[in-house]
Structure formats: C-alpha cells, structure tokens
Amino acid sequence: MAKRESNVDRVYEALRRMAADFAFKPDQRINESALSEVLGASRTPLREALNRLVAEGFLTFQNNRGFFCRPLTPSYILDLYEARVAVECEALRIACSRASDVDIAGFADYLDRMEPDYQSATELEELLSLDESFHTRLVQLSGNSELERMLKNLNGRIRYIRLIDLKRMRDQADGQAPGDVSAHRKVLDALRSRNVSAAVEALRSHIEKRREEATEAVRIAFSQLYVPDE
Amino acid sequence: MAKRESNVDRVYEALRRMAADFAFKPDQRINESALSEVLGASRTPLREALNRLVAEGFLTFQNNRGFFCRPLTPSYILDLYEARVAVECEALRIACSRASDVDIAGFADYLDRMEPDYQSATELEELLSLDESFHTRLVQLSGNSELERMLKNLNGRIRYIRLIDLKRMRDQADGQAPGDVSAHRKVLDALRSRNVSAAVEALRSHIEKRREEATEAVRIAFSQLYVPDE
DNA sequence: GTGTTCAAAATTGTATACAATTAAAAATTC
DNA sequence: GAATTTTTAATTGTATACAATTTTGAACAC
Incomplete structure (x- = not known):
C-alpha cells in the first residue's frame, strides 16, 4: 500500500503555505539548514520542495546563493492579475460554447447554495x-x-494580496460589501444564456476592479510585511 | 565570481530537451540511477531538476514510484493550444493599449529582418x-x-508537436508553405493601428488553425513515438 | 572614516550510504 | 497450470559528509 503523503509533500505544502502568506519577507534569503530543522526534514527533501516552488514562481533561486522569497512589487501584482484575466476569460469563453447545460445548472446551484455562507x-x-x-x-x-x-x-x-484586499473592504465598508456576489451572478447569467462577449466582459471588469483595489491595498501590505521582527 | 551555469542547470536543460523531444516515451517510468549515469551527475542534483520539470508539467510523479514521462493524448494537446490562445491573446490585447510606438516599430523591423530567413x-x-x-x-x-x-x-x-506539424506541412505542401508569415503580418498590422479586436481575432484564428493541424498531426506523432527500440 | 585584503565562518552543491518501499522472481498451494 | 504467497532484487527516500563557494568581519593601508 502506498503512503498517501510523503515527507516531501508535507514539506512542500508547509513551504507553499509559508510562501503564500509571506512568512518569508520579499527578497529574503532562505537558510536551508535552519528551515530544515524547523520543518523536521533534512536538506535533501527540503531542496526538492524548494525547487518545485521556484518552478511555480513562489520563490527565486540564484546559483551558489540559494533560494529567495519572491519580490512583492506593484508591477508583480499587476502581472498576476492580468494573467488571471487571460486564464479566466478564455476559460469562460470556452465554457460558453462547450459546457453542458447540466454542468452550468450545477454551477448555478453551487452559487445559490454558497450565497448565504458568503454573506454570513x-x-x-x-x-x-x-x-x-x-x-x-x-x-x-x-x-x-x-x-x-x-x-x-x-x-x-x-x-496574500487578496486577503489584504478583503480586509480593507471589510474595514472600510465604503464600496461593495465583501459578501457581494452580484458580479459573480452577472457572469453566471451571461454564461447561462451563452452570451460569450457579455460573460467575458463581466468577468474581465470584475477581475480588473479587484485588481485596482488590490494595487491600492498592496501599499498597506508593504507596511505590514516590514514590521520588524520581535 | 559566480559560476554562470551550475551542474543542476546543465542537467535540467538536458532533461527539458529530452522531455520536450519525447526522448522519454509517454508514461514511461524514469530510472534515476541509469539517468544519473548518462548525465554524469549524482541522483541528488538529478532529482532536483526532475522536481522542477514536474512543477512545469513536463513530467509526472508518484510517491515511492518515481518520475514518469507525461502522457500524450489529443485532449492534452488541445489544452495546451487553448492555453496558448489565452496567454497570447491577452498579451496582445495589453500590448495594443500599452506598448509604445517605438517598441511596436521594433517588432515590425524584427519581422522584416526575419522574413528572408523564414522563407529560406x-x-x-x-x-x-x-x-x-x-x-x-x-x-x-x-x-x-x-x-x-x-x-x-x-x-x-x-x-515536439509543432515539429511534427511543421514536418507534415513541408512534406505535404498542400496548404500554406511552412515559411508563410502572412498570418503574423496580419496580426502586426492590426497591432500597429491599435485595433484590438482585429488583432486578437487574427491571432486567435492563427493559433487555432495551427491547433487543428497539430491535432491531426498528433496521430502521426503517436505512430512515431512507439517505434520499438533497436 | 573609507576602502581593500585576507582569513574564518557560514552556506550551498553534490556524492554517497543506507533505510524504506516497490517490483520482480521463485516457490508453494490448490 | 493458475493463483497466491514468499523471497529476492531493484528502486526510491532521505540523512549525512564533505567539497566548493559565498559571506562575514577583522586587520590593515590610506
């Protein structure tokens, strides 16, 4: 019987979470020995996991200098959100012409079931x-x-950026409430009527709006990230 | 002074090339010891490179069973081409509204310079x-x-798929010649006049046309991949 | 004080050894 | 002979050791 989760998987998951939450600060150099002790594994599996994270864009790597946390700049955030637009809008376009009515109905059900949770x-x-x-x-x-x-x-x-964004939305409560699913529903309605251009435009503007908010929020993120160690 | 290229880099590059060219056959299990001897490195750096390739989608991995070559199915090819449409069309959309006239002119120059090479x-x-x-x-x-x-x-x-596709284009010579850059020029012209929708549609149809050819060519690829070892 | 050089310490790079696990082969049962 | 168990071999998983390289910092010159 194969072990479900290996040590490398465990280490990888822990590292991904740490990287996602910026437990490493941007551009910080990562000390392998220290990290391997914290995670309870030797450097060999640790480095395998680190290499995976480099390939996935969570970390960077320099020859003979080791692994570093990715930087966090406004243009990096912009790039990520634009990439999301690329991926999601094309997926939606494909879904409009290819997804079955049953699958779309299932998706609609899902949104209905989730809305109460979302608001509460x-x-x-x-x-x-x-x-x-x-x-x-x-x-x-x-x-x-x-x-x-x-x-x-x-x-x-x-x-991590979205978390900062959501936090600000809740604290400020100036724009839409964090639990507002109207934008999602707009996308769904267009998808249901197989209206490609309306669906894509709704999704695009939704993501881009969030991007603008997030770009603003990243400044706050910066100030939080560089809180001195205790 | 930092060494430009490390051993892992070298191993990684060699492996990526092998994977790209399907030197490993689809679903083939990869023997680490044998491969490390071929590549002249121990298993430690080899496995680091293999992990990167897994994260990049070139290989797959199963716990305690090791690394495998990715499968090659028609739906996999379709997915890759659709992803290309997503990435390239959105990039083009952004370029239309953001690239400077100078950069676009540079791109046009590049196409002009390359066209002779392309045809010869x-x-x-x-x-x-x-x-x-x-x-x-x-x-x-x-x-x-x-x-x-x-x-x-x-x-x-x-x-690898595109290579097969190009080969077939040249051998058959039924449709456009392999050196035909008219589709590329159409995209460029629309970009130059900042006509987003025309540019995106030109690019989309170009890639999708290639996808159809490639999907056809993949059957040939299959027969080539499974030629018995000598 | 600033910059340079050199030595010491820390860190990364990789080979190797051995444990854990899986795959293959041989023996056994029916 | 087919199916099952047992044994053996092969392969992967990971710790460790040590070499190569970088970083640190102390001594020194200016």
Whole structure:
C-alpha cells in the first residue's frame, strides 16, 4: 500500500503555505539548514520542495546563493492579475460554447447554495476560499486542465494580496460589501444564456476592479510585511 | 565570481530537451540511477531538476514510484493550444493599449529582418525557433513577465508537436508553405493601428488553425513515438 | 572614516550510504 | 497450470559528509 503523503509533500505544502502568506519577507534569503530543522526534514527533501516552488514562481533561486522569497512589487501584482484575466476569460469563453447545460445548472446551484455562507462569513480566510472556489469552478467548466492548473498557481501566489484586499473592504465598508456576489451572478447569467462577449466582459471588469483595489491595498501590505521582527 | 551555469542547470536543460523531444516515451517510468549515469551527475542534483520539470508539467510523479514521462493524448494537446490562445491573446490585447510606438516599430523591423530567413530556412528546428520567437516577442510587448513565463512553458511542452506539424506541412505542401508569415503580418498590422479586436481575432484564428493541424498531426506523432527500440 | 585584503565562518552543491518501499522472481498451494 | 504467497532484487527516500563557494568581519593601508 502506498503512503498517501510523503515527507516531501508535507514539506512542500508547509513551504507553499509559508510562501503564500509571506512568512518569508520579499527578497529574503532562505537558510536551508535552519528551515530544515524547523520543518523536521533534512536538506535533501527540503531542496526538492524548494525547487518545485521556484518552478511555480513562489520563490527565486540564484546559483551558489540559494533560494529567495519572491519580490512583492506593484508591477508583480499587476502581472498576476492580468494573467488571471487571460486564464479566466478564455476559460469562460470556452465554457460558453462547450459546457453542458447540466454542468452550468450545477454551477448555478453551487452559487445559490454558497450565497448565504458568503454573506454570513466572518473569517476572511473563509470568504477568500469561497471566492477562490467560484473562480476555480468557473475555469473547471471549460474542461481545460492546463487553464485550471495555471489558475491554481496564480491563486496561490495572489492569495496574500487578496486577503489584504478583503480586509480593507471589510474595514472600510465604503464600496461593495465583501459578501457581494452580484458580479459573480452577472457572469453566471451571461454564461447561462451563452452570451460569450457579455460573460467575458463581466468577468474581465470584475477581475480588473479587484485588481485596482488590490494595487491600492498592496501599499498597506508593504507596511505590514516590514514590521520588524520581535 | 559566480559560476554562470551550475551542474543542476546543465542537467535540467538536458532533461527539458529530452522531455520536450519525447526522448522519454509517454508514461514511461524514469530510472534515476541509469539517468544519473548518462548525465554524469549524482541522483541528488538529478532529482532536483526532475522536481522542477514536474512543477512545469513536463513530467509526472508518484510517491515511492518515481518520475514518469507525461502522457500524450489529443485532449492534452488541445489544452495546451487553448492555453496558448489565452496567454497570447491577452498579451496582445495589453500590448495594443500599452506598448509604445517605438517598441511596436521594433517588432515590425524584427519581422522584416526575419522574413528572408523564414522563407529560406531548411532545418525544421530553425523554422520552429523563428516561429516561437515571433510569439515570444509578441508577448514580451505586453511587458507582463507572468504571461511571458507561461508562454515559455507552453512552448516547451508543445514543441515536439509543432515539429511534427511543421514536418507534415513541408512534406505535404498542400496548404500554406511552412515559411508563410502572412498570418503574423496580419496580426502586426492590426497591432500597429491599435485595433484590438482585429488583432486578437487574427491571432486567435492563427493559433487555432495551427491547433487543428497539430491535432491531426498528433496521430502521426503517436505512430512515431512507439517505434520499438533497436 | 573609507576602502581593500585576507582569513574564518557560514552556506550551498553534490556524492554517497543506507533505510524504506516497490517490483520482480521463485516457490508453494490448490 | 493458475493463483497466491514468499523471497529476492531493484528502486526510491532521505540523512549525512564533505567539497566548493559565498559571506562575514577583522586587520590593515590610506
């Protein structure tokens, strides 16, 4: 019987979470020996996991200098959100012409079932997971596993920023409430009537709006990231 | 002074090339010891490189069973080409509204300079490199390094298929000649006049046309891949 | 004080050894 | 002879050791 989760998997998961939450500060050099002690594994499996994270864009690597946390700049955030637009809009376009009525109905059901949770969610993490799952399921409707894979990767790297964004939305409460699913429903309605251009435009403007908010929020993120160690 | 290229880099490059050219057959299990001898490195750096390739989608991995060559199915090819449409069309859209006139002019110059090479190219590899560089440069015009990164990855994984496709184009000579850059020029012209929808549609139909050819060519690829070892 | 050089310490790079696991082969049962 | 168990071999998983390289910092010159 094969062990479900190996040590490398465990290390990888822990590292991905740390990288996603910026437990490493941008551009910080990562000390392998210290990290391997913290994670309870030797450097060999640790480095394998680190290499995976480099390939996925969570970390960077320099010869003979080791692994570094990715930088966090406004243009990096912009790039990630633009990539999301590319992936999600094309997936939606494909879904409009290829997804079955049954699958779309299932997606609509899902949104109906989730809406109460969405509006009553208290934890930001919970809210973010719900939002992520909407977008993930949308891309899954395309049936394209490469697009799905790309979105998962982008979501992982963008997660921290979205958390900051959501937090600000809740605290300020000036624009739409964090639990507002109207934009999602607009996309769904257009998808249901197979109106490609309306669906894509609705999704595009939704993501771009979030991008603008996030770009603003990243300044706040910066100030939080560089809080001195205790 | 830092060594330019490390051993892992060398191993990684060799492996990527092997994977891109399907030197490993689809679903074939990869023997680490044997491979490390061939590549002249121990298993430690080899496995680091293999892990990177898994993260990039060139290989797969199963716990306690090791690394395998990715499968090659028609739906996999479809997914890759659709992902290319997503990445390239969005990059083009961004380039239309953001690239400077100077950069676009530089791109036009590049196409002019390359056209003679394109038409006189005898080696398929050379032709493919020229075609890839057109698409890469187009995406670079967007200034989005995530989209560029995604395209590089897709190109690497799609390379073998395109080679088969080009080969068939040359051998059959029924449709357009392999050196035909008219589709590329159409995209460029629309970009130059900042006509977003015309540019995107031209690019989309170009890639999709290639996808159809490639999907057809993949059957030939299959028969070539499974030639028995000698 | 600033910059340079050199030595010491820390860190990364990789080979190797051995444990854990899986795959293959041989023996056994029916 | 087919199916099952047992044994053996091969392969992967990971710790460790040590070499190569980089970083640190102390001594020194100016």
